[in-house]
Amino acid sequence: MPAFICTACGAQFTPSEAPPAACPICEDERQYVNWKGQTWLTPQQMAGRCKLVWRDDLGIPGIGIEPSFAIGQRALLLREPDGCVMWDCIPLASAEAINHVRSIGGLAAIAVSHPHYYGAIADWSEAFGGVPVYLHADDREWITRPHPSIRTWTGDSHRLSDDVLLLRTGGHFDGATVLHWRAGAEGKGALLTGDVATVAADRRSVSFMYSYPNYIPLNAAAIRRIADAIAPLSFDRIYGAWWGRNIATDAKSAFAASVRRYLAAIS
Ligand SMILES: [Zn+2]
Numbered sequence: 198m199p200a201f202i203c204t205a206c207g208a209q210f211t212p213s214e215a216p217p218a219a220c221p222i223c224e225d226e227r228q229y230v231n232w233k234g235q236t237w238l239t240p241q242q243m244a245g246r247c248k249l250v251w252r253d254d255l256g257i258p259g260i261g262i263e264p265s266f267a268i269g270q271r272a273l274l275l276r277e278p279d280g281c282v283m284w285d286c287i288p289l290a291s292a293e294a295i296n297h298v299r300s301i302g303g304l305a306a307i308a309v310s311h312p313h314y315y316g317a318i319a320d321w322s323e324a325f326g327g328v329p330v331y332l333h334a335d336d337r338e339w340i341t342r343p344h345p346s347i348r349t350w351t352g353d354s355h356r357l358s359d360d361v362l363l364l365r366t367g368g369h370f371d372g373a374t375v376l377h378w379r380a381g382a383e384g385k386g387a388l389l390t391g392d393v394a395t396v397a398a399d400r401r402s403v404s405f406m407y408s409y410p411n412y413i414p415l416n417a418a419a420i421r422r423i424a425d426a427i428a429p430l431s432f433d434r435i436y437g438a439w440w441g442r443n444i445a446t447d448a449k450s451a452f453a454a455s456v457r458r459y460l461a462a463i464s
């Protein structure tokens with residue numbers, strides 16, 4: 198039975214004979230249902246239309262999909278001594294992409310910022326012997342393919358290693374998470390934000406939304422909570438959700454200035 202993939206958000210569902218009746222992630226006010234109606238692909242159909250590609254994104258190996266699919270997801274691979282941590286996930290796994298990941302050390306764990314990037318977490322975990330997938334427990338209602346490798350974590354932070362820390366900021370989702378990589382940016386530290394804080398087109402600032410496609414902003418209390426969660430961290434670089442959407446240097450002050458700008462705009 199195929200694990201049907203929603204074409205609008207890229208979420209994979211529990212394998213079934215027929216496609217699910219609806220995609221709860223797309224019916225939520227933060228997303229939208231395909232204008233032509235809900236559509237699905239099996240992984241095999243998707244592999245016939247798209248291919249997985251990998252390249253360096255400002256010093257971190259990444260995997261994406263061409264042509265762009267669903268939200269344009271790309272995964273980043275942080276090299277750790279015991280294998281890579283995959284940050285955010287893509288809707289498909291292919292033998293070639295799995296081999297590529299194996300060639301750069303394999304996977305030790307997967308961590309995802311929020312439900313829009315859960316994608317094919319189960320397939321990627323299984324490809325590497327069932328490595329743990331860390332998702333914040335406050336978003337567990339959005340898991341569309343429950344799997345034994347999923348480890349939900351609670352509270353405001355969860356450490357994966359000396360260098361890798363998950364922080365729940367909330368905002369876009371209750372369990373919205375960013376990843377702090379102490380070894381990133383040549384040891385100056387990097388913050389991987391998905392679109393919990395999204396890198397703006399100028400690549401010198403970030404912005405925040407409850408819903409990006411439906412333009413629903415966050416209130417001041419949510420912005421301050423995100424800022425407070427980030428404040429103790431040292432970092433020089435921010436990696437956003439898409440290829441090249443990164444702030445290359447001086448990102449900590451860019452983040453603080455972005456928070457001030459946002460709060461001024463909504464006050
Ligand atoms: Zn969907």
Ligand SMILES: [Zn+2]
Nearest residue numbers: 311313369392
């Ligand atoms: Zn999102």
